[in-house]
Amino acid sequence: MSETVILVENLSKKYILGHQEKEYSLRHSLAKIPTYLSHKIQNFSKGKFSKDVYKDFWALKDVSFEIKQGDRVGIIGRNGAGKSTLLKILSRITEPTNGRISIKGRVASLLEVGTGFHAELTGRENIFLNGAILGMGKAEITSKFDEIVAFAEVEKFLDTPVKRYSSGMYVRLAFAVAAHLEPEILIVDEVLAVGDVRFQQKCLGKMEEVGKEGRTVLFVSHNMSTVSHLCSRGILLESGTLHADTNAEHAISLYLDKSYSVSKELPLVDRKDRSGSGKVISSSFRVLNEQGIEENVLQSGKDYYFEIGYINKTGHSLDDIVVSLDFFDDKGVRVLLLRSNFTNNNLSINPDIGSIICALKNLPLANSFYRISIYLSHADREILDWIEDAASITVEGGDFFGTGNPGLPSYCKILTKANWSTIKT
Ligand SMILES: Nc1ncnc2c1ncn2[C@@H]1O[C@H](COP(=O)(O)OP(=O)(O)OP(=O)(O)O)[C@@H](O)[C@H]1O
Ligand SMILES: [Mg+2]
CATH class of the missing domain: 2.70.50.60 (abc- transporter (atp binding component) like domain)
Structure with missing residues (x-):
């Protein structure tokens, strides 16, 4: 039996809508949050909460599970199901309201907007800072440095403060740091959507490699084919509760079934x-x-x-x-x-x-x-x-083709007309 590396027991997280000061002070005390992220959080709250509404909202409710060394876990669920909240708690960006987590090993996480960087520091300085946060020595980080820079394709901007990076560059560097600094547990929240397709493929390849090395990977995504390719286990969250904890394929089919019933039930x-x-x-x-x-x-x-x-x-x-x-x-x-x-x-x-x-x-x-x-x-x-x-x-x-032929729906869903002919020689 492999060893348990993450234990989540009766985890709950409450937000008080319309009263966000407490959450802000926690976030702002984390010097590593880039300024553009805190703006995003503030804007988010402005749009979302009117001042006169005060009510409790449970983003996670009594969630328990165990993750073993080497598990590659896809965390899936609809918008607002609590996936990012769970990853933020596991990455210690935010605290649970009730319940507890225990984690064995170094965690590197790449959350929605790449929370691991300090905006004023350069790319080079951030690589060293992140390595130090992960508990690595200078020599160890130096040995990984070139690989990180090459993977992220940011050579020219190494001595530029990351606040001047484009969002694509930022995410590339953040991913390269998280994946290469040899964390024992890698947590990735859908950020791959930001990069271009070629870089997304590269990241998925790297995550596969990390998984094959026997390290633990937690991955949030809405893309079921990626989850099915990358993950062995699936945790399905629904309105903050754990709906299923099973193999990836089964979790995906439950998710797709669930989605179906929801769109039918509620206006x-x-x-x-x-x-x-x-x-x-x-x-x-x-x-x-x-x-x-x-x-x-x-x-x-x-x-x-x-x-x-x-x-x-x-x-x-x-x-x-x-x-x-x-x-x-x-x-x-x-x-x-x-x-x-x-x-x-x-x-x-x-x-x-x-x-x-x-x-x-x-x-x-x-x-x-x-x-x-x-x-x-x-x-x-x-x-x-x-x-x-x-x-x-x-x-x-x-009759799309005007010939009565319906195409081959089990192979391909998109229909388009083409004209076929041969060239006589
Ligand atoms: N700081 C916050 N204050 C209040 N409510 C919040 C806060 N952060 C998240 N929420 C709410 O908690 C619920 C869970 O959010 P979370 O971001 O974890 O969902 P998610 O599963 O990651 O969704 P998505 O698929 O859209 O990324 C949502 O209803 C969200 O609006
Ligand atoms: Mg999310």
């Missing part, structure tokens, strides 16, 4: 599993056919209108709204992304309520079941509202 406006500032929220979603009649079973190749109802809580009209509809297939793979700024559609919304329409000709999806996430942002910078599995549709029948 969008009542959903709590959403993130973003909440200044504008999507309140309803419908698919209409060409005659304006609502449909849930769609046909490949037909024309549809996707209608997103919204509630604007700012009290004034807003320009530069960006809306995105992400379609995920039955395996959780994103197959189609409709985003208003791809086509340069400048959307302005009413000061109170209204609807946004996305007209799509020739639905290019093969017969299958799809989940749709809805994402609203302002000028593509501030996330206003993001709901995973906001709705689901079934595509059944239709």
Whole structure:
């Protein structure tokens, strides 16, 4: 039996909404938090909590589990399930309200915005600082230094304070430090989404390597194919509670099933599993056919209108709204992304309520079941509202190719017409 390296017992975390001072002072006392992160936290709270609301909110409720040396654990769950909160407690960025954790070994963590760096220090200084925090000696860090710099591709900026780094550079260096300084436990929270695709692949390769070396990895992601590739175990969180602690494949299938039932049960406006500032929220979603009649079973190749109802809580009209509809297939793979700024559609919304329409000709999806996430942002910078599995549709029948051939839905979900011919010689 391998040794237990993380023990979590009856862990709970309470936030008091509308009264965040205590949390701030803890965060600000951590000198290692970069200033842009604290701005983010402050902005987050401004958008999210009005001053007159005071209520307890349990982000984690009585969570217990045990992790053995060498486990590669995927932590999954919908928006707001408590994944990041759990990782922050394990990384000792924030404290639990009740319960306890015990950890054996050096932990390196890479949280949402890369909490491990000091903004005023240069890349070089931060590498040494992080090594020292992990309990490594100067000689040991020096021996890893070149590898870290090469991996992060930041040679030219080594003597620049990290506050001048782009977010991509910042995350590259943060990941390189966390993965190369030989922690016994590596904790990574979805930051990979920030880098470009090539760097994401490189990070996943590195995490696989770390896992193969028998070190323990905890990884939060919404990308189920990555979790399934990288992780052996899966912990599924749901509204702050531990819903399942099982092998990765089983946890993923439970997660996908769960998502399905949620989108069916609750009207969008009542959903709590959403993130973003909440200044504008999507309140309803419908698919209409060409005659304006609502449909849930769609046909490949037909024309549809996707209608997103919204509630604007700012009290004034807003320009530069960006809306995105992400379609995920039955395996959780994103197959189609409709985003208003791809086509340069400048959307302005009413000061109170209204609807946004996305007209799509020739639905290019093969017969299958799809989940749709809805994402609203302002000028593509501030996330206003993001709901995973906001709705689901079934595509059944239709004649995309005009030949009666439905394609091969179990192999490929996207349909597009191509003309085939031979060249005679
Ligand atoms: N500092 C805070 N103050 C108050 N509430 C908070 C704070 N941080 C997180 N929360 C709330 O706690 C819940 C859990 O948040 P957490 O960030 O852990 O979710 P998550 O599973 O990581 O979600 P996502 O998938 O969107 O990253 C959410 O409802 C969130 O709004
Ligand atoms: Mg999170």
